[in-house]
Amino acid sequence: MKKLYTHENRMIIFNLKNVLEGEGIDCSVINEYASGGAGDLATFDTWPELWISDEKQFDKAQEIMQKIVFGPAHGYWYCKGCQEKNGDAFELCWKCGRPAD
Ligand SMILES: [Zn+2]
Known part of the structure; x- marks a missing residue:
């Protein structure tokens, strides 16, 4: 297991996971539920x-x-x-999480 990427917006992580799995790459999401009820403990970790x-x-x-x-x-x-540039595979801005129009 090797860490590829982390982002505060789990939708972006799952979007990336779907694309990678479509390419036949086995991957998993860690900390999936950690940010929900964390309150002000929502740190990078x-x-x-x-x-x-x-x-x-x-x-x-x-x-x-x-x-x-x-x-x-x-x-x-x-x-x-x-104004961030995003790849077509992303439905949300990778930087701020805003959906594509
Ligand atoms: Zn953005």
């Missing part, structure tokens, strides 16, 4: 984390993640909330 089960798949997973998070050469949209 309670953010959901996406872990890759097989470290041999990590490089491929990272490549896919970067394409999604940082935007491929084609297929992206700009967030109306924070």
